[in-house]
Amino acid sequence: MNEETLKKILLIIGATLMTVICLFPFTWMIVISFTRDATFLGSTSIKFETTIQNYITVLTEPTLHFLSYLKNSIVIATLVTLITVSISALGAYAISRIKFRGRLTIPIFVLGVSMFPQISLIGYLFKFIEKLGWINTYKALFFPYVAWTLPLALWILLSYFLQLPKDLDEAALIDGASRVQTLYKVIIPLSAPALFSTALLVFIAAFNEFMFALLFTTDYRARTVPVGIALFQGVHGEVPWGNIMAASVISTIPLVILALVFQRYIISGLTAGALKGE
Amino acid sequence: MHRIEYHEEKFAYSMLIPLLAFVIIFIIVPVLGTFWISLHRDVTFFPTKPYVGFKNYLFVLTKRDFWYSVFVTVSFALISVALETLLGLSFALILNEKLKVRGILRAIVLIPWAIPTIISARTWELMYNYTYGLFNYIFTKLGIGAINWLGTPVSAFFAIVLADVWKTTPFMTLLLLAGLQAIPNDIYEAAIIDGANMFYRFRSITIPLLKPVLVVAVILRTIDALRVFDIIYVLTGGGPGGATTSISLLAFNYYNLGDYGVGSTISILTFVLVLSFTILYLKIGKFKEGLR
Numbered sequence: 001m002n003e004e005t006l007k008k009i010l011l012i013i014g015a016t017l018m019t020v021i022c023l024f025p026f027t028w029m030i031v032i033s034f035t036r037d038a039t040f041l042g043s044t045s046i047k048f049e050t051t052i053q054n055y056i057t058v059l060t061e062p063t064l065h066f067l068s069y070l071k072n073s074i075v076i077a078t079l080v081t082l083i084t085v086s087i088s089a090l091g092a093y094a095i096s097r098i099k100f101r102g103r104l105t106i107p108i109f110v111l112g113v114s115m116f117p118q119i120s121l122i123g124y125l126f127k128f129i130e131k132l133g134w135i136n137t138y139k140a141l142f143f144p145y146v147a148w149t150l151p152l153a154l155w156i157l158l159s160y161f162l163q164l165p166k167d168l169d170e171a172a173l174i175d176g177a178s179r180v181q182t183l184y185k186v187i188i189p190l191s192a193p194a195l196f197s198t199a200l201l202v203f204i205a206a207f208n209e210f211m212f213a214l215l216f217t218t219d220y221r222a223r224t225v226p227v228g229i230a231l232f233q234g235v236h237g238e239v240p241w242g243n244i245m246a247a248s249v250i251s252t253i254p255l256v257i258l259a260l261v262f263q264r265y266i267i268s269g270l271t272a273g274a275l276k277g278e
Numbered sequence: 279m280h281r282i283e284y285h286e287e288k289f290a291y292s293m294l295i296p297l298l299a300f301v302i303i304f305i306i307v308p309v310l311g312t313f314w315i316s317l318h319r320d321v322t323f324f325p326t327k328p329y330v331g332f333k334n335y336l337f338v339l340t341k342r343d344f345w346y347s348v349f350v351t352v353s354f355a356l357i358s359v360a361l362e363t364l365l366g367l368s369f370a371l372i373l374n375e376k377l378k379v380r381g382i383l384r385a386i387v388l389i390p391w392a393i394p395t396i397i398s399a400r401t402w403e404l405m406y407n408y409t410y411g412l413f414n415y416i417f418t419k420l421g422i423g424a425i426n427w428l429g430t431p432v433s434a435f436f437a438i439v440l441a442d443v444w445k446t447t448p449f450m451t452l453l454l455l456a457g458l459q460a461i462p463n464d465i466y467e468a469a470i471i472d473g474a475n476m477f478y479r480f481r482s483i484t485i486p487l488l489k490p491v492l493v494v495a496v497i498l499r500t501i502d503a504l505r506v507f508d509i510i511y512v513l514t515g516g517g518p519g520g521a522t523t524s525i526s527l528l529a530f531n532y533y534n535l536g537d538y539g540v541g542s543t544i545s546i547l548t549f550v551l552v553l554s555f556t557i558l559y560l561k562i563g564k565f566k567e568g569l570r
Contacts (some may be wrong), residue, residue, distance in 0.1 A: 123545055
């Protein structure tokens with residue numbers, strides 16, 4: 001067997017395995033969400049009946065509050081995305097364009113901070129948020145989420161801004177534009193792809209966060225989708241797998257579509273954020 | 279000229295104020311505050327919170343539960359990162375080939391990444407179910423017999439590892455793919471002319487040239503794995519009998535009991551463990567050079 005054939009066979013086997021591995025849990029989630037009895041594999045006579053009842057229950061049953069969780073998640077993640085991207089764009093502009101003391105230290109420090117374990121903030125942060133009276137409000141998640149997503153956003157934008165030629169804004173500055181005008185009229189329009197990939201990653205990170213949401217919210221008024229799904233209780237007490245999987249599909253599909261449609265932006269953002277020095 | 283520079287410097291700081299304010303108020307202060315709490319006997323329903331110095335640390339560091347959770351966390355990080363590196367490297371090698379279905383394959387690899395950890399953990403929880411889970415259905419059909427996945431310490435540990443590897447391999451794949459794409463093609467072409475076969479090329483070109491990216495990616499994922507919480511919280515809740523309790527989860531359990539002093543102490547110890555890897559990551563990642 002020559003090398004080309006061997007390579008081809010290995011690639012086909014590898015690609016098939018890869019597809020199966022990546023897709024089967026997601027597929028199973030979808031299958032169960034459309035099944036009348038989620039425990040059908042355990043019964044002696046396997047009866048598979050399709051239904052959309054799980055979706056109807058999740059979307060209409062008021063005691064499940066799933067739509068409230070979804071609304072909370074979307075509102076919080078959107079606000080966090082807007083503020084994080086704006087704040088990190090300002091910071092990335094200053095670091096990439098202006099010479100000042102701490103220009104190298106500040107971004108490294110911020111990157112280091114992003115590696116802190118979430119649990120190491122909890123002891124104090126919980127008391128702090130409780131003292132402010134923010135428990136079970138959007139504020140309790142909004143502020144920590146912005147802080148938590150800023151380092152990633154800063155580094156993605158920084159790696160992009162550093163690649164933009166400095167002559168561009170120097171020309172604008174010579175023409176009498178201020179620093180702020182340069183940022184808004186020259187840098188921001190040129191950085192649309194980087195801003196977009198940052199926004200996507202920040203949104204997904206905020207949407208998926210669990211520990212803060214678990215501790216700082218208590219009910220449907222502020223609780224987000226991950227906590228809702230982790231603590232999902234059926235109307236009758238048993239584990240309502242059909243409902244859980246339907247809720248999971250509804251929350252996951254938009255994220256998967258975003259990831260597939262904008263895969264280029266996501267991949268460039270992820271690698272820019274992690275592999276700066278390479 | 280000096281006036282302009284001074285003015286610019288002040289302007290740069292004002293642009294960084296919002297960013298630093300958020301990071302300091304909601305990350306730095308809480309870490310310092312948690313350290314402060316760890317020096318006190320701080321239990322809810324207890325009116326006084328006396329300063330006890332490092333007594334909580336002495337208590338935690340002599341506790342078997344703590345060292346066991348360190349063992350669980352470190353072995354989780356080692357095994358999980360090793361498996362996802364191997365799998366991620368295989369995936370990256372496949373995606374680096376000029377296949378017709380490359381675009382589709384890259385999209386498929388992104389799917390586990392896009393699914394929230396909690397949601398994927400619940401799906402795995404269902405698949406691991408003893409009586410009606412997908413795995414035991416397949417295992418029974420194959421004649422291997424049902425496994426009590428989440429019911430015994432060892433199987434629960436590996437059940438968590440598997441679910442985590444599935445979720446995090448895409449990220450590893452993408453980092454390594456970026457590294458592979460940076461290797462110039464003519465090196466391979468020259469090697470082919472010299473008669474080097476593909477295994478030899480992999481060993482003597484791909485691996486050495488990929489090494490810098492590989493090291494950074496492995497450290498980054500190790501940091502993440504040492505902080506593991508979500509997936510264990512959903513899959514086993516730390517059980518059976520505390521057998522899969524990670525350090526973060528142990529601290530969380532103390533907070534839940536109202537013991538902020540001990541919870542904060544374990545949190546700070548987690549912080550110290552992760553910090554050493556963070557410093558390594560920042561040094562090896564050459565981030566400072568990238569900023570110049």
